[in-house]
Amino acid sequence: MTKQPNPTLKAILEYGPLVAFFIAYLKLKDEIFTIGGTDYQGFIVVTAGFIPLFLISTGLLWKLTGHLSRMQAVTAVLIVVFGGLSVWFNDERFFKMKPTLIYLLFGGILGFGLMRGESYLKSVMEGLMPLKHDGWMILTKRVAGLFIALAVLNETIWRTMDTETWVYFKTFGLPAAIFLFFMFQTKLFQTYSIAETKEGDEDAG
Template sequence: MKDQKPWVKPALELGPVMLFFLVFVLKRGETVSLWGQEYGGFILATLVFIPALALATLIQWRLSGRLAPMQIATLVLVVVFGGLSVWLNDPRFFKMKPTMIYLLFAGLLGFSLIARKNWLQAVLSEALPMNADGWRKLTLRMTILFLALAMANELVWRTMSESTWVYFKTFGLPLVLFAFLIANAGLFKAHALPQGDGEGKG
């Protein structure tokens, strides 16, 4: 596996989202005729986003040799819900996609707590070495976070304008996740493993 430049991973992760946002902003309020069907800017942006995300995911896999379960689940749900939106010319399915993703993640993390399995640790331990107690606390907090994000997404897309949802999805959700990481800096420090230690037991 070749060493990746530090900008490659963020570019592949953010590129499809920013492409969706750009197409939506440029075509907002317009209609485009494709295959004998009239599509609005939102559906057109969705149509561009699906292959862009698939391509970015493929490139990440070719560069790293592996994909995180979260990446695979996200791609599958984007293809399913985004495809339904394009096929039925109905943006509601794509707007529901984040809700499904967050509920899926919350369910998996919640089950890992009940089953006493450190699934989050298994995925992120190399990047964030902590002891088992730290991983249990972080898993609980992330379960609550994903449930809150699912509810927030439902509230925004059902009660606010399409443009508001796009801005919320493109900028609001990443900012919430960033704020969550900053807010948990104390937990990361308190439960960090001493340098040279392996993964925490648990």
């Protein structure tokens, strides 16, 4: 059963690890840590700390809400896998690839659903905004396109720019892009909202 936790606490658990990663990176980015005879850059050490922090936050969020979406579960797995690979091989590229793979995976899943005439996005977000079927299909196409675009953008930035630029992009750019995307979907929500349709029918009657 899904519970409704305090919104502030929920936001802290969702975004706290990312903010902590950003702050820790700024403090340790120029440091070199020698562990077991191997030198690790600050980015790798911060990544190693981010993994358990993210898992703890996700676990607390699960306990508070009684629910963990497939998207959250997949994200947690990929963070462990690719963050772990970065630490194990002492190579930051694995962790930088992680957003690319997440967005490609989610975009691909949504695209597969669309080919079957279904909106998998509906099963994740229906409780937040009830829409008619056509609305869900249009929104799903747009979100799938967004995910593919973000995957390409992430690859471009980490491969062509320095690590600090990528960290700023990961911390602020990606969330801002998703926020702005949904802000620009207002007309779609108004047009296909079930609540709006019912209200219109009542007025007509």
